[in-house]
Amino acid sequence: MGRRSKAALASLQPLTLAQIEERLSPALDLDLLQKPAHKHHSRQRIFGLARTFWSWIWQVLQANTSCREVVRQVQVLFAAFGSLRVDEGTSAYCKARKKLARELLEKAFACSHKSADKLAPASTSLQGRPQKIVDGTGFRLWDSPQNRKAFPPSPNQFAKPSFPILKMVALFSSASGAIIAKATGALIINELRLLMSLRAAIAPKDIIIGDRHYGCFVVAAWLQGLGADLIARVNARSRRIDFRQAARRLGPQDACFIWRKPVHPSPLLSPQQWAALPEQITVRIVHRQIQRPGFRTREVVLVTTLLEAQLYPAKELCDAYLRRWRLEMCLDDLKTTLGMEMLSCRSPSLVEKELLVFLTVHNLLRWLMVQAARLPEADLERISFKGSLDAFRQWSTALVQLRGRRHQRKRASVWDQFFQTLAADEVPLRPGRKEPRAVKKRSKYPVLNKPRCRYVDRWSRNKRRRMARVKKNLALNNVS
DSSP states (O other), X not given: OTTHHXXXXXXXXXXXXXXXXXXXXXXXXXXXXXXXXXXXXXXXXXXXXXXXXXXXXXXXXXXXOOHHXXXXXXXXXXXXXXXXXXXXXXXXXXXXXHHSOHHHHHHHHHHHHHHHHHHSOOOOSGGGOOEEEEEEEEEEEOOOHHHHHHSOOOTTSOSSOOOOEEEEEEEEETTTOOEEEEEEEOTTSOHHHHHHTTXXXXXXXXXXXXXXXXXXXXXXXXXXXXXXXXXXEOOTTTOOOOGGXXXXXXXTTEEEEEEEOOSSOOTTSOHHHHHHSOSEEEEEEEEEEOOOTXXXXXXXXXXXXXXXXXXXXXXXXXXXXXXXXXXXXXXXXXXXXXXXSEEOOSSHHXXXXXXXXXXXXXXXXXXXXXXXXXSTTOOGGGBXXXXXXXXXXXXXXXXXXXXXXXXXXXXXXXXXXXXXXXXXXXXXXXXXXXXXXXXXXXXXXXXXXXXXXXXXOOOOHHHHHHHHHHHHHHHXXXXX
16 A cells, blocks of 8 residues: 555545444444554555454444445445555455454453443342343354354254254343353253353342243252352243242242252263252242233243342342343344344354354444433333434434534534434334244245255146146056
């Protein structure tokens, strides 16, 4: 680039990828994206450290668009405000993404959820203790030999070709909806094992809220050893609850029970960890009829290690559990809205980096939503994630036209209107609305249940009719 590099970069700075760097960088550390003195990204290139990072963020914000569109965006900016010609190919950008250190992306992910939690309103329920929601999901990966080897299928899957599946267990902040921590593994790894790998993200006095998969003795005793508590749904198939056998009654359909340590050691724990678990624990069982519309069940049986009924009323326990379902929809926001249903990187190391970028973008949007929720009469629960993403795209594009010192006051006014728009565009209340786990869309094409090289296309309708007539004539000749 020569001596013109500083002038070209200075002219591009206010317009880099439609203002996302200026608007989202306050959520990150100031020195996080400083150019290193040596090794990767130390030389002055078109796709330097900061531009590569924000280009990847912009790519995810555009519903996980292609790398080609990112290169075209940079080409347009350089063509309009610089004299340097950008190469048509995507190899430079892809190599720059590969050189991004995973430690840097992990720091950006940590800064994003801390910024969202810092601005989120404090909860007054359950004695104001931090509430974290745990849930697991899976993502399809690019069908490459490296991904297939690192993420093998489960033994109980059908013997048919399929994409490699990445399993993820995430911890959500109940206050802001941001993702605090994540653990990944192959499909054969149990979710509880992935949860136990997140031990560093669980602090004393935390309340972990999960579905029926987490309502067992091992998880409750393990969390008690960390100084945390559990709220989960009881799995009716594995444990029957009879309130006549309660150790102590706390109210109607609310009592304490004694859960004893299973006879067989759990494969989730080492022998030393299993021996450290107590022989029995006291848990609290709450049975309630849920009449709130929009949920799949109307009866829940909760198990918790919060035994004080006066400090932790049953109603607050049920409200905290019902909020878990709303935050489970954050995974749907990742998959559907941000296009994370399938990760496109072809190696496990790049898959982990791509996952961190997606989670960082999710937390940055949550950070914007929390700022909008601080306005009067704004409800964070009803601010739309999809609406926030769409509004941020349009507002950041409009801010491009208001650059320069003479437009500083107008830019601030436009950005304030952005938050007012997010707060006003609330998700409507939908009484009786359900979210069934079913697919409405159907495909007219058959399932690709074998490798492409061995797949035989279905015959056309005319050929099927012709072969049917041939078989019929052969059958008649045999009979005669």
